[in-house]
Amino acid sequence: MANVSPLKNDLLLRAARREPVERTPVWIMRQAGRYLPEYRALRAEEAFFDVVRTPELATEVTLQPLRRFPLDAAIIFSDILVVPQAMGLRVEMVPGQGPCLLDPLRKVSDLRRLHRPVIEDELHYVLEALRLTRRALDGKVPLIGFCGAPWTLMAYMIEGGGSKTFSQAKGWLYGAPEASHQLLSLLTEVLVEFLTAQIDAGAQVIQVFDSWAGVLSPDLYRTFALPYLRRIAEEVGKARPGVPRIVFARGAHATLDELAASGYDVVGIDWTVDPRQARQITQDRVALQGNLDPCALYADLKTIRRLTHQMLEAFGPRGHIANLGHGLHPTHDPEHVRAFVEAVHDYMPVANTCA
Numbered sequence: 087m088a089n090v091s092p093l094k095n096d097l098l099l100r101a102a103r104r105e106p107v108e109r110t111p112v113w114i115m116r117q118a119g120r121y122l123p124e125y126r127a128l129r130a131e132e133a134f135f136d137v138v139r140t141p142e143l144a145t146e147v148t149l150q151p152l153r154r155f156p157l158d159a160a161i162i163f164s165d166i167l168v169v170p171q172a173m174g175l176r177v178e179m180v181p182g183q184g185p186c187l188l189d190p191l192r193k194v195s196d197l198r199r200l201h202r203p204v205i206e207d208e209l210h211y212v213l214e215a216l217r218l219t220r221r222a223l224d225g226k227v228p229l230i231g232f233c234g235a236p237w238t239l240m241a242y243m244i245e246g247g248g249s250k251t252f253s254q255a256k257g258w259l260y261g262a263p264e265a266s267h268q269l270l271s272l273l274t275e276v277l278v279e280f281l282t283a284q285i286d287a288g289a290q291v292i293q294v295f296d297s298w299a300g301v302l303s304p305d306l307y308r309t310f311a312l313p314y315l316r317r318i319a320e321e322v323g324k325a326r327p328g329v330p331r332i333v334f335a336r337g338a339h340a341t342l343d344e345l346a347a348s349g350y351d352v353v354g355i356d357w358t359v360d361p362r363q364a365r366q367i368t369q370d371r372v373a374l375q376g377n378l379d380p381c382a383l384y385a386d387l388k389t390i391r392r393l394t395h396q397m398l399e400a401f402g403p404r405g406h407i408a409n410l411g412h413g414l415h416p417t418h419d420p421e422h423v424r425a426f427v428e429a430v431h432d433y434m435p436v437a438n439t440c441a
Contacts (some may be wrong), residue, residue: 300337
């Protein structure tokens with residue numbers, strides 16, 4: 087990307103490569119958004135997807151948490167469902183309910199309603215937001231681009247929104263496996279193009295969110311999720327070598343070993359995974375990201391600091407990117423978020439505290 091400043095803080099990039107770092111880098115999933123009063127003030131005037139589709143507003147929201155906290159990365163303000171939108175489905179963000187797809191895929195013949203988008207045309211607003219944000223950051227910290235994983239997008243596209251069981255989407259896997267693979271393959275092709283375009287527009291790291299990994303059995307995950315995650319890692323890595331790739335598959339405990347072998351540089355883990363066990367399972371093949379329980383931020387500030395330090399000790403000093411085990415909640419107090427970030431910054435491993 088031309089006319090951008092050199093990176094001043096590359097801690098996250100070095101940690102992703104499992105190189106030595108002076109301290110553990112930290113960013114937070116959903117760090118830009120609904121828990122911040124400045125974001126709520128903006129949203130009082132603008133609908134969610136209007137913010138996402140307006141590059142100047144998306145840039146503003148992306149930068150808001152960096153003005154408050156000493157974070158080590160920015161993540162572009164967008165949504166994983168911009169891809170189903172670009173493929174022809176209508177998506178709305180319903181207050182108090184979350185995303186709602188107004189015309190979900192109910193039968194196999196509905197696949198004909200989807201089209202292969204031209205990324206530079208139909209998702210141009212995400213790319214322009216990345217370009218604007220990268221220039222505005224002026225090299226302060228790396229910029230993260232992202233997408234949803236094929237299975238997670240498929241689950242939303244069939245279910246029409248969030249679900250306790252995802253029975254309709256899982257029903258496709260059991261009852262229409264060929265059509266499921268057809269949809270997952272199409273999504274994978276689109277996502278590879280989207281991530282590559284995000285990197286060209288200024289993303290220095292990319293993350294794939296498999297938010298609904300945990301609703302699948304290990305066998306289903308190995309059949310309908312992991313092969314497509316591997317394709318994304320391999321093809322993006324081949325197209326844009328050197329850009330760190332992160333995968334976050336919430337609830338996919340049983341396939342952690344396979345995730346570590348799927349071609350990503352970093353594997354994010356949720357708060358139900360013991361970091362020491364994750365190290366043993368992944369055998370230092372990848373860096374790890376996570377994994378404080380987001381609800382720990384409802385504790386008092388002293389407790390947040392103690393729990394954060396316990397987490398850092400469990401991961402160890404190398405190949406770790408500090409984060410929560412999932413995203414921030416709308417009811418989180420920004421000062422408690424600050425306590426978490428500052429606790430990561432002031433942590434000193436026991437081995438380094440002796441004179």
